[in-house]
Amino acid sequence: MSKITAAITAVGAYVPEYVLTNQILETMVDTNDEWITSRTGIKERRILKEEGKGTSYMAIQAAKDLLRKSNTDPKDIEMVIMATATPDMPVAVTGVYVATEIGAVNAFSYDLVAACSSFLFGMSTAAKYIESGRYKKILLIGADKMSSIIDYTDRATCIIFGDGAGAVLFEPNTEGLGIQDEILRTDGVGRPHLKIDAGGSILPASAETVENKQHFVYQDGKTVFKFAVSNMADVSEKIMERNALTGEDVDWLVPHQANKRIIDATSNRMKLPEEKVMMNIHKYGNTTSATLPLCLNDYEKQLKKGDNLVFAAFGGGFTWGSIYLKWAYDSK
Numbered sequence: 001m002s003k004i005t006a007a008i009t010a011v012g013a014y015v016p017e018y019v020l021t022n023q024i025l026e027t028m029v030d031t032n033d034e035w036i037t038s039r040t041g042i043k044e045r046r047i048l049k050e051e052g053k054g055t056s057y058m059a060i061q062a063a064k065d066l067l068r069k070s071n072t073d074p075k076d077i078e079m080v081i082m083a084t085a086t087p088d089m090p091v092a093v094t095g096v097y098v099a100t101e102i103g104a105v106n107a108f109s110y111d112l113v114a115a116c117s118s119f120l121f122g123m124s125t126a127a128k129y130i131e132s133g134r135y136k137k138i139l140l141i142g143a144d145k146m147s148s149i150i151d152y153t154d155r156a157t158c159i160i161f162g163d164g165a166g167a168v169l170f171e172p173n174t175e176g177l178g179i180q181d182e183i184l185r186t187d188g189v190g191r192p193h194l195k196i197d198a199g200g201s202i203l204p205a206s207a208e209t210v211e212n213k214q215h216f217v218y219q220d221g222k223t224v225f226k227f228a229v230s231n232m233a234d235v236s237e238k239i240m241e242r243n244a245l246t247g248e249d250v251d252w253l254v255p256h257q258a259n260k261r262i263i264d265a266t267s268n269r270m271k272l273p274e275e276k277v278m279m280n281i282h283k284y285g286n287t288t289s290a291t292l293p294l295c296l297n298d299y300e301k302q303l304k305k306g307d308n309l310v311f312a313a314f315g316g317g318f319t320w321g322s323i324y325l326k327w328a329y330d331s332k
Helices: 022-026 033-040 055-070 094-101 118-131 207-211 221-242 260-269 288-302
Strands: 005-014 018-021 044-047 079-083 108-112 138-145 163-173 178-186 252-255 308-315 319-326
Touching (some): 005 288, 033 260, 055 094, 055 138, 055 288, 079 094, 079 118, 094 108, 118 163, 118 288, 163 288, 221 308
């Protein structure tokens, strides 16, 4: 019997209509287009402005896009993994609501939280369920409404993040395509450097925490940048070495879109030319759990069956890792 691997067989995406440009940010905080672009590579980001709409709204749209493009019956989906750092609300699981709303009535669902590595870790999780032989169709969605936790008077964070969602469908493969290898890592030393202080069990919400702006993201930019550059590049290089891949063998680097300088450092270590690096940070900024699937959606038409893809991500906590995947289909 052929070995079962977990392959991506469809992708979908959604980004909000409202575009927050660097020029608009110049009117909000003390910054400018040249400063933002030179340090991050970001020109604009999408923001979900409509009241009463959260992460689930974008996740549902991305899932529907995938279902429509792939002509998949939502009743055939057996599992929905919701990768997100910004669930709609505490306790009530966002993924469960998403699954119900898209008609995946036979699926079970849960949220997976690993900051900017959520989608990458979700890929590993989905693969294990597929490889077990028990599940045939797993929908993995990465979605975040980062604008809901950003202080737009804090120029250190408000220039970086945007809102968006992407989805992929995992199915069994017996041709040797799909996920080949993974290196996933975490280190609690990162806890103080990228976090939201209040709203959790240590410091519940109060009038004082709201007044002190403790429900917004805090980031120690220099420390996070230093860890991200070294660790994302390290695991990407290691996964190539472990699988005897050269820069010529790798068709695409699919990097988390946190900062262009981090992406460049990773691709340089892998000895990859710019044309092999998926990049859309200039359009969307850092959409956290959505960056990897948004890259796949934007580049889908350029992907060919058998292409070697290396995914890499780094997130708060700290969380990071790399996954080596062989692409399973030619785009129509």
